Amino acid sequence: MHIPDGYLSPSTCAVLYGAATPFWYSAFARVKRLLNTRLVPLLAVSSAFSFVIMMFNVPLPGGTTGHAVGVGAATVVLGPWASMLSLSIALLIQALFFGDGGITTLGANCFNMAIVGSLIAHLVYRVVAGTTALTSLRRMVAAALAGYAAINASAMVAACELGIQPLLFKDASGAPLYAPYSLHVAVPAMMIGHLTLAGLAELFVSGGVVAYLERTNPALLSPSSSGGMDKTAQESPSRSGWGLAAPLWIRLALLMLLTPLGILAAGTAWGEWSVRDFSSPEMRQKIQSASGDVAPPAHEPQGLERLSSLWSAPFPQYAPPFVRQPAFGYVMSAIFGSGLILGIFLLMGWVFSGPGDAATKGSP
Amino acid sequence: MSAKSRGMVERSLSSFVGALEHAFAAEELAKKKGLLQKLDPRVKIVAILPLILIAALARELRVIALLFALAVALALLSRVPLGTLAKRVWLAALTFTGFISVPALFLTPGRAIYSVPVLGWTVTAQGVRTALYLVMRAETAATFSVLVVLSTPWGNLLKALRVLQLPTVLVVILGMTYRYIFLLLRTAHDMFESRKSRMVGKLGSRELRRVATASAGVLMSKTLQLSGDVYLAMRSRGFRGEVYVLDEFRTGWFDWVMLPLFTAIAGLAFWFGR
Numbered sequence: 001m002h003i004p005d006g007y008l009s010p011s012t013c014a015v016l017y018g019a020a021t022p023f024w025y026s027a028f029a030r031v032k033r034l035l036n037t038r039l040v041p042l043l044a045v046s047s048a049f050s051f052v053i054m055m056f057n058v059p060l061p062g063g064t065t066g067h068a069v070g071v072g073a074a075t076v077v078l079g080p081w082a083s084m085l086s087l088s089i090a091l092l093i094q095a096l097f098f099g100d101g102g103i104t105t106l107g108a109n110c111f112n113m114a115i116v117g118s119l120i121a122h123l124v125y126r127v128v129a130g131t132t133a134l135t136s137l138r139r140m141v142a143a144a145l146a147g148y149a150a151i152n153a154s155a156m157v158a159a160c161e162l163g164i165q166p167l168l169f170k171d172a173s174g175a176p177l178y179a180p181y182s183l184h185v186a187v188p189a190m191m192i193g194h195l196t197l198a199g200l201a202e203l204f205v206s207g208g209v210v211a212y213l214e215r216t217n218p219a220l221l222s223p224s225s226s227g228g229m230d231k232t233a234q235e236s237p238s239r240s241g242w243g244l245a246a247p248l249w250i251r252l253a254l255l256m257l258l259t260p261l262g263i264l265a266a267g268t269a270w271g272e273w274s275v276r277d278f279s280s281p282e283m284r285q286k287i288q289s290a291s292g293d294v295a296p297p298a299h300e301p302q303g304l305e306r307l308s309s310l311w312s313a314p315f316p317q318y319a320p321p322f323v324r325q326p327a328f329g330y331v332m333s334a335i336f337g338s339g340l341i342l343g344i345f346l347l348m349g350w351v352f353s354g355p356g357d358a359a360t361k362g363s364p
Numbered sequence: 365m366s367a368k369s370r371g372m373v374e375r376s377l378s379s380f381v382g383a384l385e386h387a388f389a390a391e392e393l394a395k396k397k398g399l400l401q402k403l404d405p406r407v408k409i410v411a412i413l414p415l416i417l418i419a420a421l422a423r424e425l426r427v428i429a430l431l432f433a434l435a436v437a438l439a440l441l442s443r444v445p446l447g448t449l450a451k452r453v454w455l456a457a458l459t460f461t462g463f464i465s466v467p468a469l470f471l472t473p474g475r476a477i478y479s480v481p482v483l484g485w486t487v488t489a490q491g492v493r494t495a496l497y498l499v500m501r502a503e504t505a506a507t508f509s510v511l512v513v514l515s516t517p518w519g520n521l522l523k524a525l526r527v528l529q530l531p532t533v534l535v536v537i538l539g540m541t542y543r544y545i546f547l548l549l550r551t552a553h554d555m556f557e558s559r560k561s562r563m564v565g566k567l568g569s570r571e572l573r574r575v576a577t578a579s580a581g582v583l584m585s586k587t588l589q590l591s592g593d594v595y596l597a598m599r600s601r602g603f604r605g606e607v608y609v610l611d612e613f614r615t616g617w618f619d620w621v622m623l624p625l626f627t628a629i630a631g632l633a634f635w636f637g638r
Binding site: 004005006007009010013036037038039040041042043044045046047048049051052053055056057058059060061065070073077089090092093095096097098099102103104166171172173174175176177178179180181185204205207208209210211212213216217220 | 413417420421471474490493494502540544576587598
């Protein structure tokens with residue numbers, strides 16, 4: 001699944017570097033807060049472990065063997081944040097020195113395997129393991145499923161990235177410039193291999209490592225452990241997550257205030273037309289000029305007309321109906337939208353932090 | 365010992381040995397006196413990275429082919445044997461990407477240029493172009509990045525990444541990761557070899573899987589133990605969380621001649637490859 005150079009367009013690579021950066025930043029801040037001065041040795045050695053584990057040959061049913069990324073095992077033992085950093089560092093060294101995965105596509109590979117993989121593994125492990133004891137069979141099954149789900153989610157994201165390339169990037173003759181297969185070929189081609197062989201390798205490594213640790217060193221499976229992380233967590237300054245994210249809050253507020261900038265933009269947001277726009281001569285002109293002088297259809301598309309009545313947004317066109325000043329409406333919409341997203345994440349944090357605390361208490 | 369059990373253990377062993385050999389071969393090549401070896405590692409990164417990016421950006425097959433020719437010329441001037449490149453990079457990339465791009469010859473819609481006699485499948489001009497784009501981009505980018513890696517001691521290359529504004533702490537972690545990879549590779553190698561020396565009976569697939577995953581578990585326990593030991597060793601030598609990197613690189617006249625030259629080549633390739 002290590003995407004080499006040349007398979008993704010540089011713009012896709014830039015977007016995925018951009019998508020990975022906030023996760024790296026946030027993961028680094030969280031792990032540093034937890035580990036304090038232990039950060040450097042723990043990340044260095046666990047990254048080296050992630051690198052070496054990718055070389056293990058795992059026998060699979062049917063006489064074949066496969067390699068695992070180790071994302072399930074790393075997430076269960078190190079936690080999702082340290083896991084995504086360790087895997088990213090291992091992927092960087094693989095790309096640089098061993099030519100596994102490209103340099104331009106490193107952001108994509110880290111996003112798919114390290115970030116999506118770690119988050120999905122964490123989610124599945126927490127949901128399936130619940131509040132069971134650290135040595136229970138259910139935890140082993142949870143780890144195995146976490147590894148399987150994580151590697152398949154990573155493969156799915158990678159397949160989508162590859163599958164959109166021929167739709168977006170073609171040369172003058174119509175030949176795709178990068179990965180040539182569209183979604184209906186790329187998705188099954190990637191998923192068949194991962195739902196079977198690669199997924200099984202990950203399932204066995206995650207489940208096997210957790211089963212081994214359950215027998216020999218169950219303390220490592222405690223959510224607050226990670227090789228003695230708990231002690232240093234007490235030593236570290238007691239700065240809360242909210243305080244630590246202060247620079248992000250300031251930037252978010254600034255971005256909200258800047259949202260009315262969109263009013264200044266001339267023209268129309270391509271592809272975001274409403275049914276009414278197709279009947280307005282002025283808008284038809286704008287659509288035509290924004291679409292390379294291709295005239296829009298004479299009548300509004302029937303599907304669009306039918307579906308547009310299904311859902312009426314509470315803030316149509318980003319402005320609440322009771323607000324007459326568009327700039328104020330934009331800011332209000334930004335505050336409401338951001339608040340809704342933050343609310344969902346706070347709720348998720350509250351839901352998922354519950355079982356973890358209980359599991360810690362229940363550890364032997 | 366059964367053929368199957370020998371396969372699993374020895375394949376893992378050969379992966380570990382292969383990684384070590386790869387690193388040692390690179391250290392040897394980095395010591396040779398060639399063009400790229402003479403460049404400051406920071407200059408090398410700033411000079412070669414744009415070429416990799418432009419090989420990915422270019423919409424002209426000829427420009428990508430010229431960039432590939434430049435990479436081959438750089439290899440010759442840096443005394444990197446073409447046989448090593450062919451074996452390690454070109455063949456590997458051609459096998460992988462070539463295999464992936466073959467169906468594109470037939471699946472890409474476009475002007476038919478050839479029909480396979482018995483099967484009746486049609487090769488399109490667009491299919492050939494897209495397969496060439498994929499293979500040539502992958503080969504060119506891989507050759508450039510391997511040249512940088514083969515002409516620079518790896519520790520220096522990691523330090524030089526600071527030129528890309530990577531935080532110092534990350535550069536320190538990367539350097540340590542690189543060192544501990546060798547220790548853990550050695551540990552994993554010893555674990556598998558000692559297991560191999562004790563295997564006399566026939567192990568089934570399930571048993572072999574247990575051996576592999578338990579070895580991974582042992583390695584994980586050892587890793588976390590090691591991180592604690594390393595931390596204590598660092599603390600005892602005065603480590604308080606701040607990290608520093610010695611800035612030992614010096615640029616010379618040769619760097620300042622080559623950097624504009626590489627930048628000019630990158631600029632021209634960007635212009636003609638638009």
